[in-house]
Amino acid sequence: MNHATPAAAAGGGVLIGVAVTWLWLALGRIAGISGIVGGLSRTDAGWRLAFLAGLLLTPIALAERGVAVAWQPPETSWPVLIIGGLLVGFGTRLGSGCTSGHAVCGIARLSPRSMLATLLFMLTAAAVVFATRHGFGR
């Protein structure tokens, strides 16, 4: 069921890259989602909330206009969803970034910190997927 969709992926990537560039040129801010959410308790919460409003409202707005939004939930049991959520939330704050902040923005800035972080979370995630799909005698 997983077939590659390179054209759609590249097109979506352009939009994400333009969003990152726009936030930098307009506000001077890094478009890292975990950093934007993690800083909500700071005094500059306004622009963070505005960004998140755009992020949350756009998919449903597209779906209501008939766009096929492939936003089906994960096929994961709820205990694993909770463990995974805690790891993603805590880990992205401890490591100062997630896929957007480190892999897109950080590599675009040629940041050694972000390159190492990206390598580590990609390798760890791939190892976990290997263990859950192919490991344990499967």
Next chain:
Amino acid sequence: MKMGQLLAAFGAGVLFAAGLVVSQMINPAKVLGFLDIAGARTGRWDPSLIFVMATAIPFAALGQRLAQHVNRPLTAPAFAPPARRDIDLSLIAGAVLFGAGWGLVGYCPGPALAALDNGSYGTAIFVAAMLAGMGLFTVLRR
């Protein structure tokens, strides 16, 4: 907070979410299909995420390049680059913990939040746990 800043940030969020929808990275099954490198043995590996990065990173780098020609952002007094430059244990441990959670579920923060309106308990449970994990970090750091 100037209205221009709010509108600019909202627009960035709209574009970002549109990118997640178009690229289908909002779908955790697509992300897990990429992370399942061993799936290549059976022809099931989905390299789509590489194509997302292949265009997103150069277009993001464009902003860095363009910013070198201006003194300040359009709506703010100064650029706010990340303060940290050093590689430390927090960076390494955080990236590994994040990767473990990403591999278990297929969600990183952006797609999980963008999919929050899909009406499913699964996405909502993940987002609640993710926010709790972020809150836990804030509490422990004090």
